[in-house]
Amino acid sequence: MRLIHWLQKHPLVLAAAVPALIMAGYYIATKVWPFGNNSIMTVDMGQQYIDFYSYYRQTLFGHPGQFFFTFNKDLGGDALGTWAYYLMSPFNLILLLFPQSALDLAITVMTLLKYAAAGATMGLYVKRYRGSLPWIVGFGTAYALSGWALANQLNLMWLDAAVFLPLIALGVDTLIARRRPWPFLGWLLLAIISNYYMAYMTVLFIVGYFGLRLVEARLPWRQALRAIGRFAGAGLLAGGLSAWLLLPTLFQLGQSKGTYTETHIRWTHFETTPLQQLGKFFAGSFSYGQMPSGQANIFVGSVALIGFLLYFFTKEIRWQEKLYALVFSAFLAVSLSWSPLDLLWHGMQYPVWYPYRFSFVVCFWLMALAWRALRLRPNGITVPQLLLSVSVFAALDLTVFLRRAQYAYLTTNTICLTIVLDALALVGLAMLSEGRRAFAIGVGLLMVVDAGSNAVLTLNQLSYISHSDYHTYTEALRDGISATQAHIGENDRIGKTTLRSKNDPMQVGYLGTDQFTSMMEPAAPRFFGAIGQSAGDGFVAYTDGTVITDALLDLKGFITPRLDAPLNTFLPQVSARPDLFNYNQIGQTKAFTLYDNPYALGLGFVSSNKILNTKLMASEPVINQERIMAGLTGDSSAPTLFAAAALSPMVVKGGSAAGNIVTKKPVAKQTTVTYTFTAKTTDPYYLQIGANFTDNLVSLTQNGRNVPIYDTFRDRELLNVTPSAPGKKQTLTFTLNKDSADFGELRLFTLDMSATAVRLNALKANSWHLTKRGDRSLTAEATATKKHQVLMTSIPYAAGWHAKVDGKAVQPSKALGFLMAIPLSKGEHTITMAYTPPYFWPGVLISVFALALTLLWVRFPPRGKLVDPGRLRSRR
Numbered sequence: 001m002r003l004i005h006w007l008q009k010h011p012l013v014l015a016a017a018v019p020a021l022i023m024a025g026y027y028i029a030t031k032v033w034p035f036g037n038n039s040i041m042t043v044d045m046g047q048q049y050i051d052f053y054s055y056y057r058q059t060l061f062g063h064p065g066q067f068f069f070t071f072n073k074d075l076g077g078d079a080l081g082t083w084a085y086y087l088m089s090p091f092n093l094i095l096l097l098f099p100q101s102a103l104d105l106a107i108t109v110m111t112l113l114k115y116a117a118a119g120a121t122m123g124l125y126v127k128r129y130r131g132s133l134p135w136i137v138g139f140g141t142a143y144a145l146s147g148w149a150l151a152n153q154l155n156l157m158w159l160d161a162a163v164f165l166p167l168i169a170l171g172v173d174t175l176i177a178r179r180r181p182w183p184f185l186g187w188l189l190l191a192i193i194s195n196y197y198m199a200y201m202t203v204l205f206i207v208g209y210f211g212l213r214l215v216e217a218r219l220p221w222r223q224a225l226r227a228i229g230r231f232a233g234a235g236l237l238a239g240g241l242s243a244w245l246l247l248p249t250l251f252q253l254g255q256s257k258g259t260y261t262e263t264h265i266r267w268t269h270f271e272t273t274p275l276q277q278l279g280k281f282f283a284g285s286f287s288y289g290q291m292p293s294g295q296a297n298i299f300v301g302s303v304a305l306i307g308f309l310l311y312f313f314t315k316e317i318r319w320q321e322k323l324y325a326l327v328f329s330a331f332l333a334v335s336l337s338w339s340p341l342d343l344l345w346h347g348m349q350y351p352v353w354y355p356y357r358f359s360f361v362v363c364f365w366l367m368a369l370a371w372r373a374l375r376l377r378p379n380g381i382t383v384p385q386l387l388l389s390v391s392v393f394a395a396l397d398l399t400v401f402l403r404r405a406q407y408a409y410l411t412t413n414t415i416c417l418t419i420v421l422d423a424l425a426l427v428g429l430a431m432l433s434e435g436r437r438a439f440a441i442g443v444g445l446l447m448v449v450d451a452g453s454n455a456v457l458t459l460n461q462l463s464y465i466s467h468s469d470y471h472t473y474t475e476a477l478r479d480g481i482s483a484t485q486a487h488i489g490e491n492d493r494i495g496k497t498t499l500r501s502k503n504d505p506m507q508v509g510y511l512g513t514d515q516f517t518s519m520m521e522p523a524a525p526r527f528f529g530a531i532g533q534s535a536g537d538g539f540v541a542y543t544d545g546t547v548i549t550d551a552l553l554d555l556k557g558f559i560t561p562r563l564d565a566p567l568n569t570f571l572p573q574v575s576a577r578p579d580l581f582n583y584n585q586i587g588q589t590k591a592f593t594l595y596d597n598p599y600a601l602g603l604g605f606v607s608s609n610k611i612l613n614t615k616l617m618a619s620e621p622v623i624n625q626e627r628i629m630a631g632l633t634g635d636s637s638a639p640t641l642f643a644a645a646a647l648s649p650m651v652v653k654g655g656s657a658a659g660n661i662v663t664k665k666p667v668a669k670q671t672t673v674t675y676t677f678t679a680k681t682t683d684p685y686y687l688q689i690g691a692n693f694t695d696n697l698v699s700l701t702q703n704g705r706n707v708p709i710y711d712t713f714r715d716r717e718l719l720n721v722t723p724s725a726p727g728k729k730q731t732l733t734f735t736l737n738k739d740s741a742d743f744g745e746l747r748l749f750t751l752d753m754s755a756t757a758v759r760l761n762a763l764k765a766n767s768w769h770l771t772k773r774g775d776r777s778l779t780a781e782a783t784a785t786k787k788h789q790v791l792m793t794s795i796p797y798a799a800g801w802h803a804k805v806d807g808k809a810v811q812p813s814k815a816l817g818f819l820m821a822i823p824l825s826k827g828e829h830t831i832t833m834a835y836t837p838p839y840f841w842p843g844v845l846i847s848v849f850a851l852a853l854t855l856l857w858v859r860f861p862p863r864g865k866l867v868d869p870g871r872l873r874s875r876r
Contacts, residue, residue, distance in 0.1 A: 011133045015123025015140030020116035022145065022452045026459065032108060033467035039104045040111060043291065043353075045154040046465040048516050051503030052086045053095050054103060058509050060096060065775025069800070069835040072505040074515040074524050074540050075493075075553065075819075076795045080837045081252035081519040084245050089160050089194045091117075104470055107156065114159040119144035122364075125166040126371055128173075134444025135374070138303065139367060145451035146363040147299030150458045151286045155354060161198035162360045164191040168202060169368065172210050176217050176227050179861075181234035185854070188238040193245060198357075201345055203235065205361035208328045209368075215324045233857075240850025247843030251799075256521045260537065261348045269339040271355075277336060278400055279407035281305060282418040283450070284457025287409040294409075296336045296356035300366050301450035302418070302425035303443060306389050307370025313385055316376045325369060332362050352537070380432035380439075389429075393422045414457055421450050469570040473500045474507060476569050480592035481510045484557040487586045488596060491603065491773050492556030493794075495542060496592075499574040502541050513542035513553060524796065527818035529715035531628075532621025536714055543575045543710040544717045547582075547599060547684060547751060548625045548641070551760045553794045556600035558583060559592040566590060576707045578722040579684040582753075599760040602767035604831075606784050606824065607792040608634030611815045619691060619715040622749055628816065632792065633759050641756050645685065645748040647732075648676040655736065660744035664736055671736040673698075673743060679726040683753040686718040687732065690745030693717075699735045707732075716745060768831070777834040784824040790815075791822040791831060804832045 007014050032038045041050060059066040066072075070079040091110050098106035123131075123140035131139070143149075143162070152158050164187055171184030188206075192199040210231050214224060239246065277295050279285050285299055312322050335341040336356060343350060345358040381389070397419045400407065404415055428443040477496075484494055493511040496504075505512030515524070516539040525535035531549050534541040545555065558580055561571040569591050583595040614631030616624045626638040650657065654668030664671040679685055691714050700707040702721050709719065723730050734741070768782040768791065782791050790813070795801075797820040803812050805822065806829055815821040822831060 008133055011136040012120045012123050014137050016116040016120035018137055018448055019119040019141045019144035020112045022455060023112055023115050026456060027108060033105060037467050039464050039467045040108055041104060041465040042154050042462050047501050048503055049156060050103060051501050051507040055506035056087050056092055057095055063775045068837055069776035071511050074513060078252050078798060078800060078837055081249050082517060084196055084249040085519060086157055089157055104467055111153060111156060114163060115144045117163045121163055121166040125170055128170055129375055134440045138444035138447030139371060141448045142301045142304055142451045143367055145455045147280060147285060147297035148360045148363050150455055151297040157195050158198050160194040161202055165202055165364050168206055169209055172213055175230050176213050181230045185234040185238050189241050192238060192242045196246060200347055201358040201361060212324055215321050237850050237854050241847050243846035244843040247839040248837035251838045252519060256519045259522050262343055262350060266339045270337045271339055271342060272337045278396060279410055282400060282410055282415055283454040284414040285409055286458045287461040290409055292353045294355055296359040298359050298362045299454055300363050301447055302422045303447050304367045304370040306425055306429060307374045308366045309389060309392060310381060310385055311369040311373035313388060314373045314376055332365060378434045381429050386430050389426055397422060473570040476591035478508050479589045480559040481508050483587055483589050484559055484594045488556045491770050492600060493554045494557035495555040497560040497573060497575045497577050498571045500572060502539050515540055523818045530616040530624050532718045534710045534713040536712055544719055546718060547756055550597055551599040551601050554600050554603050556597050558595040558597060561591060562593050573708050574710055577720050579720055601764050603795060604768040604780055604791050604793040605763055606766035606782050606789050607632040607763060609788045609790045610634050611792055612813055612821060614816060616816055621716055621718050629759055632763055641752050642749040645677060645750045647748045650675055661740060661742050663740040673734040675732045676729055677748055678729050679723045681726055684722045684751045686749045687721045688747040689717055689719060691715055692742055696737050697741050698737060701733045703731055779832050781830055783828045784826050787826050789824050791824055793820045795820050799838045800835045802834050805829050
């Protein structure tokens with residue numbers, strides 16, 4: 001009894017605990033680590049965010065400069081934009097409480113806390129409007145486990161928006177009723193700093209919500225204008241106070257994600273139909289197929305949906321308020337299908353995967369209006385309202401049931417479950433009575449059951465990375481990197497032939513080459529593709545390097561899995577590099593063999609300034625690498641370093657060939673295409689494949705040994721097929737994984753290692769002497785032996801770099817469309833370089849000014865009469 005009495009006094013504890021306990025129980029039942037070998041990591045959570053969280057810990061535990069710049073982002077790049085989008089959530093501080101080896105457990109705990117926080121904030125919203133314990137817990141759980149929240153559990157940084165939205169809405173209510181803008185300003189500021197992208201959607205919505213509350217309040221026009229002024233002023237101050245983060249992030253967006261802004265608006269295009277959207281009101285209405293494309297996830301449960309319908313048929317609510325709510329509801333509904341509005345909600349960019357990311361505001365809107373109506377019906381819904389609800393929900397349920405084949409993510413059982421819950425909700429709402437508390441408890445429990453069943457049915461349809469795969473790979477990689485750095489130091493890059501995530505360098509903390517981020521500058525994948533590496537919008541991966549690209553990008557160390565590595569260690573192979581045997585083997589760990597590249601040029605080296613005028617061609621890796629060598633050495637024309645080697649005519653089995661296109665025969669179990677060649681020298685051999693080989697079009701073996709082809713790329717690539725010894729016939733066998741393949745771009749090249757080594761050794765002799773490397777700065781000494789030379793670096797050019805040569809500021813130049821070069825005069829020089837995000841300091845000044853205005857507002861608040869709380873009909 002004491003516990004019940006205490007919970008009645010502290011209902012928000014239960015509102016937070018129930019959704020968290022439901023999810024914790026689900027994680028335990030599905031054997032999420034430490035209760036089994038599973039995890040909650042799937043798609044981007046496992047391939048991107050967990051590595052950013054490791055980088056977060058590294059930054060706060062000793063590398064604060066990484067807040068501005070990181071050498072772990074492809075070849076190095078701005079970090080502030082990455083922080084603003086991925087890492088500014090206050091919940092991330094939880095990561096600091098767990099050891100590195102338990103990072104996936106930390107993510108599980110953080111996810112549970114966000115579910116709890118969302119339940120608590122929605123519970124607070126209901127409590128502020130006189131909700132009792134069952135309603136507080138029911139609405140809190142339904143909101144925390146809404147369709148949007150579960151579908152985006154893997155996009156953990158977005159969940160903060162759902163946590164803050166009820167608090168921002170309450171801030172709006174306080175701003176109108178009491179003239180106090182501070183709750184609204186404070187929570188909006190926190191939302192912006194936590195994730196500006198979702199905050200943008202929140203701001204669009206909160207303008208509409210403010211309008212509803214203004215209509216409710218029925219203020220005299222003067223007071224209404226003052227309320228509008230307070231709302232606009234507080235919003236602008238929130239933006240100004242966050243300018244230190246927003247302004248440099250806006251610049252970085254202009255260099256990266258913003259370059260994909262849609263300029264062509266499809267005014268007549270509808271992405272889905274109302275009938276397709278109806279399926280999202282049913283439990284379990286999500287699957288993996290809904291991630292890349294699908295309808296908005298707006299499941300909120302039967303009780304909330306009935307309450308939303310009743311809002312428009314509740315006589316106690318004024319018609320003006322209903323009309324406004326109806327218009328704004330229509331706006332939100334059209335946003336879920338009409339392309340221009342979808343584009344607006346997503347900042348003028350169509351989302352790549354995870355459609356209708358803004359639908360958390362729809363969930364809140366449905367629930368806010370539902371509670372407004374249900375609060376006015378303490379003795380249950382009327383007979384006309386019940387008949388109306390039964391008719392509407394019978395039509396909804398029957399439509400979806402009869403069309404169930406159109407909803408691939410639903411089963412007959414899940415549809416029937418929702419129909420039963422709809423019926424129970426109607427009965428429970430009809431039997432409500434202020435004198436019979438048991439029915440209110442029953443409805444609250446029904447909301448909890450509805451939300452919990454939706455959580456189980458939804459998450460059961462997804463697959464996840466196992467704890468052991470993540471853990472064994474990460475620990476093996478950490479050992480391999482540490483051992484390699486013990487030989488080569490920490491100021492050179494390390495390459496590898498295995499890859500779990502393109503953000504491995506951030507996970508372990510070393511200078512690498514790969515990256516996957518929404519803040520990727522287009523120049524990076526353009527450059528990587530030009531030199532024959534895997535790249536696409538938002539990612540680069542150094543999967544198929546040559547001796548030349550290894551040297552240029554300063555891949556001083558290299559690690560590759562041992563043939564006798566422990567079988568329980570997850571080591572996914574991403575490329576074959578038999579030419580590593582020409583490098584210096586420097587040791588082994590349990591999982592990896594370690595190499596030192598004798599040709600690596602360092603992060604910086606002196607070269608001819610002709611590199612500044614060197615142009616790269618799209619998808620021509622052989623020509624481009626020869627051009628780069630000519631530009632660096634100052635040759636008047638590109639040397640012929642790659643020579644075409646002979647391949648035998650193709651031999652097709654299980655298919656038919658028409659020119660270079662091979663098509664599977666319908667009756668064939670397997671279709672293969674075979675080529676042969678014989679190496680005449682020990683020089684490296686590279687097989688050029690076309691960009692059409694992406695997406696696992698074919699598999700390749702060399703003398704029966706697998707030659708990995710990365711699954712995503714958009715330019716020609718050079719696969720290393722160097723034989724172990726010359727004179728032995730090599731058999732290259734392609735197996736078609738799809739119906740047909742075009743082999744027209746297949747070429748075999750051999751690299752003149754002698755001529756290449758001469759040029760690389762000459763460049764290496766002019767490598768700089770790096771005396772200091774900070775998180776966002778470098779100091780080095782270099783000697784230019786002749787005129788017309790530059791300090792060429794493999795560090796990406798960026799506007800935030802400030803360079804000095806012998807203490808005098810110089811303007812860095814861009815080479816190869818991507819890398820930074822610094823002009824040098826003949827002689828010995830000391831070079832210093834430091835990075836500061838562009839517009840960071842102007843942003844700080846704006847934030848200081850906004851802070852001063854805020855303090856003035858606090859000290860000298862505007863005068864006037866308070867609004868009579870009785871005017872706010874929502875407080876009934």
